[in-house]
Amino acid sequence: MNCNKQQLWKSIVVSSFGSAFRGKLLNNVESLPSSQLSSIWKEILKIQKIETLSFVVGANSWKWVLGNGSKISFLYDPWIDNLILKDEFPALFLLCRSQNASVAHFLYPSDMSMLQTGWELLLSLPLPLYDSLKASDLQVLLTSYKLNEHQEDLVMWVHDSKGVYNVADGIRIILNSGNLVIPEWPKVVWNNNVPSKVALFHWLALKNSIPVRDVLSRRHILSVDQSTFCAWCLNEVETIDHLLMHCSWSSKIWTDLFRWWNFRWVLPESILLFSFDWYNGMGIKANKFWRLIGPATMWAIWIARNDYIFNGKYTCRSVIVCNIKLKTFL
Template identity: 50%
Template sequence: MCISNIKFAVLVNGSPSREASLNRGLRQGMAMGEKKLVTRRWENDRPIKDLFPTLYESCRDKFATVNKFRSLDPLLSNYSKWDFNLVHLLLLFCSMCHDNLATMLSHVVFDDLVEDQVEWSVSSTGVFSVSDAIYTLIHSNGVITPTWPKVIWGNNVPTKVMLFHWIAIHNCIPVKDVLIKRHILPASQSNVCIWCLEDTETTIDLLLHCKWSFKIWAELFSWWNVSWVIPGSIEAFSFDWFFGMGIKASKYWKLIGPATIWAIWLDHNDFIFNGKFTCCSALIHNIKLKTFLWASNLNLCNGNQSHVWEHNPSLLCF
């Protein structure tokens, strides 16, 4: 089936251009570019299907086996050797790759009575798992285990808040500079922080270090009767929510921290796109209310303890 009745338009500075029709349709049943790839002229003006005949035929046959690349070695009885049938060995690089591949596979012994299967060599069971892959990646390259997965995934907050927390840790939220580059905001608009109007708006500044954001955090610290120095990254601050506030208080700060950065972000967007501004006291009240509802659903407090939560939540830790 050929699909040729589609029209499209190109966005120019955020505005769609005049609609245009496709001159050639998309033909179902063949991957785009497949025919051009296998018939394109390569070395000595020969197509790839002639340069790599065995490989080409194996790719086309979904039931192909490794036997296509094996041939009996007359010098070694009951043994076989690899025969990749690569005409492209005229190139030095391809020749080196061929030799390396043959060396890697030289120790492989075939048993025609056993069916081929894929095994994950890192695992003792031969079954792939994400945990084994991460463990291998970390320990093989000497990479320090990141702490942020512990403070995000599995936390009892809504999924959208969890995802925003993850994006914020990776410094990938669309702050004003990103919105300007994507032509969502006009180029004439300044990229300074919308709250303090002093520094360039960044993820860290917007959610943690801006004067306005810092005031929100200070009020929340005072609410819990704690003194805290805000770290230089969201990852470090997130680790404080989970492990630095004390065992009894951390179960509440696991909710308060993500809820706060989420509330700041929503208020930021409401101001950018709708021109609505929420005062600091109203935003803090919304954070307290939201976290109280989350904590109640998790049985961390009772529904009739709203007065305690509002005025002295540290009493819930006793």
């Protein structure tokens, strides 16, 4: 079943991006025309540029295994001893008639059903003496490479004996390297005291990805005639920080919760600062319950806001506070 799923995803990706992505995952994202990339693919490929991750998933972490030569670019891809031929042999690259052709295109004869006798460099003009000597060196390198018409070209991960990447091994290599500085904020969001759906909402809030009106407007999802003001106070733009903390309606919920714990606190200016302060307890010793209350309150405010906008249902603030108190101790 898993094999079938992998084949299905492969067929979807190839049908959508096939020709544009041939071998490009080995290269830096900047080498790809941005017009050929969705925002998702751009973010995926940018991972290769992150210093702590580049030696695990960067360009040097992958290698081509030659099969029939149809997917590998002869001059652009590092398929011979991790060399990129256009950089190693610039004169050959300039004079080549088929700069973007695959490895199979340079086979002589081109029909793989016939006995492979050699490689043809497809030059438009003879090379100068020095470069012709270098081309001879290339021909010597090429003699050890044979095409296999029954095998596709494969991309292999160099850190695994089978060439297959998996997340667990990638994380292990990063942790063992000692180069990874683990940020503090993940433990603030992902901890066992908070339900997964609430933690996910908290994470999205920190990423500024909750679909409040301000976010929807900046992404051109709301039309110009649709209001971006907060549904509760109607006085300010509905940003994430405003809705979850600073709106007069929301802030009264926080005030009631603070009174429950018998202390006073001024809400910080951002969700990020709030999250760190709340996680660290601010002197409250009941950490297990405390760490749940903050994210759960933001979640309850969001649910109440959606009920009001989409269902016309108004939830009293006292009911929200009461539910938070009850669910905290369940």
